[in-house]
Amino acid sequence: MHILVTNDDGIDSPGLWALAKAMRAAGARVSVVAPAEEQSAMSMALPPQTNRELRAIIPPAELDGMLAFAHNGSPVGCVTVAMLSGVLPPIDAVVAGINRGLNGGSNVMLSGTVGAAMIGALWGLPAMAVSLQYIGPEPMPWATAAYVAERLFPLLEQIRGQAPLVLNVNVPHVASPDDLRGFRQTRLSEFFFGHYLDIELNPTGPVERSQIIFRFARERVPDFDVDTDDGAVRAGYVSITPLRPLMNSSPLTLNLPDLHA
Known part of the structure; x- marks a missing residue:
């Protein structure tokens, strides 16, 4: 499986490379196209692509041989470039992250990490967004979130053919995977x-x-209920929330005016 790894924290984020390494450890062929600079909270924005650049990047030594590029556009722009430019072989799945900070509740509508996964799902690909809880100045336990991503890798094949569908994964800020309480499938919290x-x-x-x-x-x-994404993470669980980028219309019946009255 050829996986595109991207993010919204930028090409220099350690979370990006931790995720790329995890996907390779899971057995995937991995390529990276990520923003040249931080593009957080860009959601599914695709700004005008005039005078945008695609720059080859040398991956860390342990990822030698991986194709990697920095694009001075949004996360959605990075996925679009990867899909349409011809610089990469055909992509089988999109995995975005590891984001510095949770993306639960209403944050999923803002997140560039989730937005990148969403556009991948709209291309018909299995997609996953991975975010890690931020609790302050303590070092981010990227290895914990990378372990989670590697363990959840088989779910990409499980959801293949069910697109558009994104697995939104949120990981507690714990030093070791041994400190996680387990995995929970969750719904979005009421967090705004x-x-x-x-x-x-x-x-x-x-x-x-x-x-x-x-x-x-x-x-x-x-606090939020433990069956929600925010509640599960705060209780020590890895939260997995299936999301669809296409919003269904509400069953509400509107009392519409007569156009010519």
């Missing part, structure tokens, strides 16, 4: 980031030219 944002205005002149500072108040985030 807007409820936990503090905004400060620091005027340096006219108020309309104020500097805006966003601070995520992590300490105010409540």
Whole structure:
């Protein structure tokens, strides 16, 4: 199986290379196309591709022989380039991550990591997004999330033919895989980031030219049910949430006006 590995944290993220190494350890042929710089919260954006570049990258020594490129566009742009440019052999699956921070609840609509997996699913490919809990200045346990990704690799074949479908994986911040409580299939939590944002205005002149500072108040985030993605991770489980990029219409019946009344 030929897997495209990408992310939204950029080509220099250690999580990207940890994921590429995990996919190779799982037995896959791996290629990388990732943003040249961080492109977090880009969702499924595909900005105009005028004057964009694709630059060959030398992978870490343990990944010698892997094709790897940096693209100065969005995560979705990276997947699109990989699919259509002809620089890579045909791709069998898309795996995005390992993201620095969870992507649960409403964050799945913002995440460039999830967005990259979503566009892969829309191409008809099995797709997975992998994110690792961030808890502060402590070192990120990339090896734990890489172990999880390798263990979940067989699920890509399990969901083949069921596209568009993305497996959204969130991993607790624990030092060793031995500290994980297990795997849980989950639903999206009710988490909405807007409820936990503090905004400060620091005027340096006219108020309309104020500097805006966003601070995520992590300490105010409540507990969620353990059958949700956010709740499972906070309880020590790896969360796997199947997502579909195409939204079904609501069964709500609207009372529409008469056009000519």
